[in-house]
Amino acid sequence: MKVEKILQVKDLNISFHTFSGEVKAIRGVSFDLFKGETLAIVGESGSGKSVTTKSIMRLLPEHNSEIKSGEILFNGKDLTKLKDKEMQKIRGHDISMIFQDPMTSLNPTMKIGNQIMEPLIKHQNMSRHAAKERTLDLLKLVGIPKPEIRINQYPHQFSGGMRQRVVIAIALACNPQILIADEPTTALDVTIQAQILELMKDLQKKIDTSIIFITHDLGVVANVADRVAVMYGGKIVEIGTADEIFYNPQHPYTWGLISSMPDMDTDDEELFSIPGTPPDLLDPPKGDAFAARNPFVMKIDLELEPPFFKVSDTHYAATWLLHPDAPKVEPPDAVKRRQNQFNGLTGVSVGTASLEKGSQSQFPGIKEGK
């Protein structure tokens, strides 16, 4: 396992002040990012995945957002406390970001070449000439044909996929240590998406950068991620390696996410769906935020927030179901299929704990927790 932690987020709490009151968007998020890995953050809109990463880049609007508490440690520095000037040196140099929509994240009035040269000249004090050389290299690196011509063109002369390549070239210009990709392929077609994902993985190998990848597409996660953090209601509810999350998920929300996607084997049976809608973070529910949508809800879920339970050294989940006194419940069929498939494929038994659970009770229902 990679040991060197490049970024540590510790107990982050962020609120937005709106006319209707204080929206507690991030409620105690902690995670580490290791060197050279890809950490995917998944969750539905409003779960806080974009707010978390924007706070790392310090891109939250100043007039209504507030980091209530917590630390974001990068190279020993707490990013939440840096002055704007100091942050500017890090942004685009050590940490850079790829946004969702390549149509709006480029300046339409600037030539592509100048947009890529900007960080090189600003951060690395390159001469225009050297920056131009490097820009040509970058364009080649991200697979844009005829860079000598393209460098003098404007964004509207590029297709969506090509524009996203330009955005990636800008983000990579200074060989950042951390690359944050916020739904970089959501606006693209599947065939283009596949190309961009391959490109990102390729580049990661070449320059050994760490990537935080935000998406709600579990297929994309399976394709790129080393580790996965699942967010719900402003918190991380489960975190583990990609295999652990996909083949041995523990949190009922992760179960729901995984089984609500049809795979190629899903036939006519009804799709598993998570009932209800995400919680209102203006007034976050007491106890477990997922309780209202959880088919396995227990009394304690409504009273107390679950702590993280350790499943393995790399795998943690915040659900009372993992408490030794909790009733044993049966995960949805799709999840059980995955566990079996994984056991069969590797010969290594993952999640024996939850398989044992499954064999004991068929009736999850509403039961007392403690």
Place this chain on the structure above:
Amino acid sequence: MAERKKLLEIKNLKQYFNEGKLNEVKAVDTVSFDIYKGEVMGLVGESGCGKSTTGRTIIRLYDATGGEVIYDGVNVHGKKSKKQLKEFNRKMQMIFQDPYASLNPRLKIADVIAEGIDIHGLAKSKEERMEQVYELLETVGLNKEHATRYPHEFSGGQRQRIGIARALAVQPEFIIADEPISALDVSIQAQVVNLMKKLQKEKDLTYLFIAHDLSMVKYISDRIGVMYFGKMVELAPADELYRNPLHPYTQSLLSAIPAPDPISERSRRRKSYDPASHNYGGNESIEFREVTPGHFVLCSEKEFNQYKAQSNH
């Protein structure tokens, strides 16, 4: 398959924009297919391939440049009186992609849903009208109290349910769903798809389901058509298309969908499609040919024989 009733026949449908000008776009270029009563026909392809335009031309949001859309024996695009058109509009309804843009923000939900009921005079009294609205709300999993609210008070998933209720209000037979779940979160997508499937069974509806999310399309569709640059390149029963994709574009499209499965993702091999790879000669006729029963591919005579040989194994 033969004894099933054709509800809709699309014959050589063409939809050109800027016709005759330099920037002419052949958005839909000679597309033909049938939709049988009670089936779900899926239409997939990347953005700009003409799948939405096909849907919109079928329902006559655009006037076709050429070709015919025959619904229940009647040509939709023929000259028609207002009365005939109105009757046709009742039978065919549409659910749109963006649940935020497709509901009038100034209308209460009851009026959004009842607009069709009013236009077609399907309710005799105010009470009956509201009765129908309440029933529709219940059908799509909302409740009575929602009738007096405005669209902005609802989440994306709820709005899409309202869009479905509105389409159902006039008791249609055929619904075109243009990317109905693309704008929704994963956990909500399953809710809406389940609802659409349930309604289809209960009300014996026929769907044309347009989407780029191939796993959802496979799940909901009986047959799937693949479009590429305005042409339909392959059409087959859903399972057959995934098991035995013949056209190289379909193969490339299928190989590009990431599956929520890290083990298979690690060994994924992506195929890319180059239209030049067909190497068609000038005098070869490229037609939509039936390779195995119900499985059509756009191909030349030579390719047709190859595909046939391939499929007989």
